[in-house]
Amino acid sequence: MNFISIRIITDDVKRLAGFYETITGLAATWYSDDFAEIATPAGTLAIASTRTMALFKAGAARPADNHSVIVEFRVGDVDAQFRALADVIEVVQAPTTMPWGNRSLLLRDPDGNLVNVFTPVTAEAIRKFDR
Template sequence: MDFVSIRIITDEINRLVGFYEKITGVQAAWGNEDFAELRTAHGTLAIGSTRTVGLFAPGSARPAENHSVIIEFLVEDVDALYGKLKGVVDEFVNEPTTMPWGNRALLFRDPDGNLVNFFTPVTPAAIERFRR
């Protein structure tokens, strides 16, 4: 088995895709007006409009109601990115903070309220865990 992607369902696909393009620097690949993917070396963030839900399971997904999932991105320097995100992100949950498991993490919300974590491993064990 291979984990491939996570998909966010949204009422405002252009706004959400634009937000993720800005914060990641990754250009979205659009399948059509209702579906786009931001592909990285190790995973894909897919974004679909609410119109796509009816195609696979009507009523099964509701946009902007996530309170349990955190979308995480490994970044080179979370502290440097924090300054750059201040004009793009409306709601920061915390400032860059070193976590007990060795990552320096920055949590914020995307325009739909989903939690996003940008993190940089900073301890030797965390750096080794994420060595690519």
């Protein structure tokens, strides 16, 4: 099995895709007005309209109702990312070094989903991500 992507269901694909374009610096690829993807070297963030859920079981997903998943992006310098984005994002926690060796910036996207932008800073964390 190969992990490929995470899909976020939203009422406003354009707004959410714009947010993720801003924080990643990557352009979304649009497949329809209801579906866009932001591809990174490690995986893809898919963003889909609630209208796409008509193709699945009714009630399977509810937009802006996540309370347990954190979308994570590794960056070269989380502190620089924080300085660049501080005025355009909702910061939950400024960059903080975590016990497992990552320096993490915790944000909320426009739908309220948690987003962790991090840089490994300890030797062990750096080794983990340089596989």
